[in-house]
Amino acid sequence: xxxxxxxxxxxxxxxxxxxxxTRANAVAANFPFATxxxxxxxxxxPDERLSALSQVFTKGDRVPPIxxxxxxxxxxxxxxxxxxxxxxxxxxxxxxxxxxxxIAHVVRxxxxxxxxxVAGRVDPVDDIETINTELILADLAGLEKRLTNLQKKxxxxxxxxxxxxxxxxxxxxxxxxxxxxxxxxYDMPVPKDFGLITTKPVIYVANVGEDELTEENEHVQxxxxxxxxxxxxxxxxSAQIEGELAAMPEDExxxxxxxxxxxxxxxxxLVKVGYDTLGLITFITSxxxxxxxxxxxxxxxxxxxxxxxxxxxxxxxxxxxxxxxDKMVEAGGWAxxxxxxxxxxxxxxYVMKDGDIMNVLHNS
Ligand code: GDP
Numbered sequence: 001x002x003x004x005x006x007x008x009x010x011x012x013x014x015x016x017x018x019x020x021x022t023r024a025n026a027v028a029a030n031f032p033f034a035t036x037x038x039x040x041x042x043x044x045x046p047d048e049r050l051s052a053l054s055q056v057f058t059k060g061d062r063v064p065p066i067x068x069x070x071x072x073x074x075x076x077x078x079x080x081x082x083x084x085x086x087x088x089x090x091x092x093x094x095x096x097x098x099x100x101x102x103i104a105h106v107v108r109x110x111x112x113x114x115x116x117x118v119a120g121r122v123d124p125v126d127d128i129e130t131i132n133t134e135l136i137l138a139d140l141a142g143l144e145k146r147l148t149n150l151q152k153k154x155x156x157x158x159x160x161x162x163x164x165x166x167x168x169x170x171x172x173x174x175x176x177x178x179x180x181x182x183x184x185x186y187d188m189p190v191p192k193d194f195g196l197i198t199t200k201p202v203i204y205v206a207n208v209g210e211d212e213l214t215e216e217n218e219h220v221q222x223x224x225x226x227x228x229x230x231x232x233x234x235x236x237x238s239a240q241i242e243g244e245l246a247a248m249p250e251d252e253x254x255x256x257x258x259x260x261x262x263x264x265x266x267x268x269x270l271v272k273v274g275y276d277t278l279g280l281i282t283f284i285t286s287x288x289x290x291x292x293x294x295x296x297x298x299x300x301x302x303x304x305x306x307x308x309x310x311x312x313x314x315x316x317x318x319x320x321x322x323x324x325x326d327k328m329v330e331a332g333g334w335a336x337x338x339x340x341x342x343x344x345x346x347x348x349x350y351v352m353k354d355g356d357i358m359n360v361l362h363n364s
Pocket of ligand 1: 008009010011012013014015016017110111112115207208209210238239240
């Protein structure tokens with residue numbers, strides 16, 4: 001599943017945010033989540049389509065359970081200025097951050113004299129650059145080692161190694177200018193096993209004080225300008241408020257949000273932005289048994305999507321019955337949807353769309 005790593009300087013609100021995430025987990029304990037690592041928290045992806053469908057498939061007092069999809073957040077501790085020098089970034093840190101699909105970079109945008117700032121003052125752009133420099137240096141160190149190995153192999157007339165060595169050199173040139181690897185364009189895709197951090201998309205999380213959610217302070221503006229230059233997205237949250245929200249039942253939380261003058265919790269926004277950043281979409285399986293959301297990459301075809309449900313469904317895929325979720329709501333169930341001719345039969349080349357309901361026909 002999709003995982004987003006939380007990084008940032010000390011004292012910016014990472015733990016506060018992560019605690020909100022794990023608290024939200026505990027509240028949503030009716031979902032069948034397996035035990036996970038202590039530094040991993042799961043946030044369900046808010047999706048109103050699921051409750052509409054659950055109503056459609058309600059028979060008498062049998063309401064089909066809703067199983068939403070989720071995003072994992074990994075608390076990646078241990079990043080401080082100078083971390084990539086001296087001792088180097090800890091192995092645990094590198095292992096954790098290399099595994100995630102995207103990075104949520106928490107930046108302090110709240111003023112509070114009681115909370116010490118590591119650099120002595122609140123300056124989010126300076127903070128961002130400090131962290132980004134560490135990540136760039138970590139990538140440089142890793143890639144230079146890799147390059148030495150590749151060059152050795154290339155000397156032995158290994159053509160693939162020669163191509164990879166050339167790619168590594170191109171990336172090293174970008175990193176050497178103080179830019180993240182994602183800023184460059186290369187003549188081949190960057191292989192996953194380069195283990196680079198700065199190829200991953202970044203979402204800046206501007207952590208503001210609880211009375212600043214509706215207005216835009218100068219720090220948030222500075223982060224937005226910085227992110228725009230990078231083509232990155234910004235989510236403004238108050239980590240402290242997220243903690244309070246996560247502990248509340250849903251209707252109370254909604255009321256609290258209205259009082260604050262915002263539509264959506266910061267976590268919900270973060271999940272959605274994460275989804276968009278990674279080019280993900282949702283398809284749905286739906287019936288009287290359950291209504292369930294599944295995450296796939298935009299552009300995936302029906303058999304791959306079926307494979308999310310079960311590998312057998314991908315292997316034995318014959319065809320799929322597909323209908324848009326709102327058509328299903330309008331029709332009020334599979335039988336009527338079919339009678340109206342709204343259920344299409346799609347084959348192996350069908351590219352899934354967000355909000356598709358799919359029923360896989362298979363021979364396994
Ligand atoms: P971390 O080191 O990045 O994990 O930061 P923490 O989550 O431990 O937060 C550091 C301190 O800042 C704690 O005392 C938090 O209570 C406080 N803090 C976090 N977010 C906010 C905020 O939005 N406003 C204020 N005033 N304090 C905050």
